[in-house]
Amino acid sequence: MTDPSQSWSDERVELLRKLWSDGLSASQIAAELGGITRNAVIGKVHRLGLSGRAKSTASAAPRPRKPTRQPGPAAAAPAAVMPGAMRTSAALAPQPAAEPAPMLMRLPQPREEVVIPMSERVTIMELRESMCRWPMGDPTTPEFRFCGARSELGMPYCAHHSRIAYQPVADRRRDRKRA
Template structure:
């Protein structure tokens, strides 16, 4: 495939008419790929266009709901967390009201005292974990 003057002129016209790089590649045919069209347009200095993929962004998720208790507290999101806050997750990450505990964490630990007690449970001594000997029959 070579870029002849006719093909370059066709590329410019199709580009200016707003056709996608894939459509232009099909129109030019003969082994021309979408990436070849984009590269040539860039080298020719043709006006760039917004990406159709980025234009179809979904709406931003709604802010987490506030907890209704005696005093309304703001839910702690990932962006709110600091090194000294409990990182115990509440809910599913895809849910609107997903948040973290946010209470002060224990020194050197990622969780507050109550969540540390839940996450880290002491193992019984090894002798207590042994199976009792089987009786001989």
């Protein structure tokens, strides 16, 4: 709870406005005003409708991330410090973690270019679960058919049409840049 003697007087409100426009954080303003919490400052700022403010140089710079402790023999026992030696935070600086290599899913590669004879193409009524569902032709015409070749296990298309339908991400991006 806040001290009732430290209520929002006109002088404190003006000081709040000035500090807020100077770019101080709510915690810094609470410490400057004394006797109030950070949340009280935030609440008063919202009630006063103060939104735009200058960014301080401290808040404009990205915050360094806290280092994560790695379990091991060095973390288990503290290092001995020689008298007179200067301690620095360089040892605690976050080390950039190597990003894991992206997982690439290997798609079935066709053994050869596939030409589907007209006799293997099927209508929607003849289409079965193990058949390729690649549409061929204009769906509004009576000649419209599906590929009908044997589909890969768990895939809706045969190996040839899977290669067309499921392009690797890098290839799609490269094709977009050309266009």
